[in-house]
Amino acid sequence: MLSHHERTELEKIERSLELSDPDLAIALREGRRRKPRALKTALLLALDVAAVLLLVVGLVLPDPGVTLCGILALTGAVWTHVARHRV
Known part of the structure; x- marks a missing residue:
C-alpha cells in the first residue's frame, strides 16, 4: 500500500x-x-536486401566465402525479425 x-x-x-x-x-x-520507428524498420529492410544480394552473388560466383556470408547474413536477418515480433 x-x-x-x-x-x-x-x-x-x-x-x-x-x-x-x-x-x-x-x-x-x-x-x-x-x-516501430521508421529508422529501425529501414535498417532491417536494408539488412534483408543486403543478405539476399550476398546470397545471390555468392551463388552466381564460384566463391564459397561470399555464399557463406550471404547465408549468415540471411540467418541474422531472419533471427532479428523473429526476435522483434516475439517482444
Whole structure:
C-alpha cells in the first residue's frame, strides 16, 4: 500500500507524462506497444536486401566465402525479425 505522499507523487508523474508524451501515456494505460520507428524498420529492410544480394552473388560466383556470408547474413536477418515480433 502506498502512502499518501507516494500516491500524490505518482499522480504528479502521471500528469507530467500525459502532458509531455500523450501517445506513450495512452500506450502504457492500454498495455499496447508503440509502433516501430521508421529508422529501425529501414535498417532491417536494408539488412534483408543486403543478405539476399550476398546470397545471390555468392551463388552466381564460384566463391564459397561470399555464399557463406550471404547465408549468415540471411540467418541474422531472419533471427532479428523473429526476435522483434516475439517482444
